[in-house]
Amino acid sequence: MIEPVQVFWAPDGASMPTLGSRPLVDVTDGDTPNLRMPVRMLSVDTPEVTARGAERAAQIDEEFSQLAEWIHKGLAPISSELGEFLKPRLDSGQAGSLHFSQGQAASAFSKENIARRLARPGGQPRAMFIRVADSPFDSNHRLLAYLAPDYTEKERREFPKRLRPTFNLDLVTSGWAAPFIIYPDIPAADDLALLIEAAAGARADGLGIWANPQTLLAYEYRSMERLFDITKKKVNGQPLKVDERSWRERYCVDLRNRVLHGPEDYFGIDPEYRLWLWPADLRDAVARLNLTPSARLASGR
Template sequence: MSEQTQILWTPAGVNLPSLGSRALVDVSDGDTPNIRMPIRMLSIDTPEVTARSTERAAEIDNNFVELAEWIRSGVAPVEEAFGEYLVPKLESGNAGTLHFSQGKHASEFHKDIVEKRLSRPSSDRKRNLFIRGAESSFDGYGRLLAYVAPSYSKKERDEMSRRERATFNLDLIESGWAAPFIIFPNIPGELDLPLFLEMAVDAVKEKRGQYQDPLSLPGYEYRMCEKLYSITKKLVDGESIPYREQLRWRSRYCADMRSRELFGPEDYFEIPEPYRLWIWPDDVQRAIGMLNLVPSSRH
């Protein structure tokens, strides 16, 4: 069972801006072209498959071992406490390979659950998708930020529990193949957040998916470590980098949804993973005012 949170939020509706350049799929009638576009699923983060191959994943294994050595020696621009948290994950010798494998498992699970839940019990015709956009419609890569679920009729919805009609986002959280990754202001609503947290807590407790290995890197940590490796390697090679640029590997602040305490970018590890609420620097003041956040008493 998840702990009680102090966050109450009603998501705002959205008007979608220009979609820019998108691939045309087909034209269904004179005024309806159908386009193809990527969706970045809200509030979750699955392991990356950007290594593309086992060979590249093995190279990342070695890079992360090297990064662990740089952290231990004080070369990497990392605070001591965060370094102590991170090093065991990096020096395992298989951090990249493990992450790549988990990313492929997450992708397969997603494909399987989509196939299962879009199938109709008495028809070969697949269900359509229901897509709920975010207050901030697109990410920096032009992907639509959204919750995605099978589209059910009103009659079907009336006969289903909230869990039965839940999003694919929640399915991935329950499976353990996605880490919770709620970013302000795109917070699940007051009825959805408790269910989301319950599923996230259970996935960790029951060691599902990526939580089978305690040294797993959630997607956001993996990406941070890739950036940190790149920056630190430049420093080791003698390149001069302004201090502000050295810290570009991390940027988001993090709040504890149970206590409303606000932590710095390298202190998030003190919050159990399901209860982390991420906040971009430009949104910190707004989040403090709207959520009544308070500075962490531990720092």
């Protein structure tokens, strides 16, 4: 019979997502199994492939065209300024198909790039270097990390960061990812400079997603999916289970001047200079980064 204990604790742990049918790689010793797990690459955002196929992507073309019409008629809960900015992309007739094809291209680039950079001529492939965020998991319990080939100490001394970029930075340089920096996971000063330079260069040269002016960035695409669902229910007179403005949540800071903008005013900031804030982090970020609200935000508009 065991004796009673006097310590009671409720841990704050979280369940990890399903890792598939073969998550176990091997077991090092009794208490150290090695598992496969999903990683969300920090500071970058590639187009989504959640449509899964051309048929669903074509349906999204129609849904986004319908959303553009609702925005034009003032039926969607979105500011007129952001609505005007997004309408041409939503009403292009290819918003879903374009995004899906870009997502496939980004995925293909990432697979080829990782395989190529980990390869060693005639030898064992390099190991993977992983640097995690201050808070290592996102809301979907994916590991948040920067990934790169694992260089030797000698190589790190001889080659500057520019010549041994992370796979995250490669995606931005190629144009297949937009920068997506979310507070508090801000890159160090030298890494941030490389990211901004790469993003600005890819955008100026029309690489990857930047080749088509009708591109919806991945975070815009996801928010428009949510806005479509909300507006459809409003138009059909169905009750909403969420706030009608819940389709957009993050505030946006201009990295050049530390001005804080509302969730629907990000589009006035060049993509490479956007820093995103969750509402829960707003007070902390304002204090630590010495942010100033935009005139529009300060006026409550």
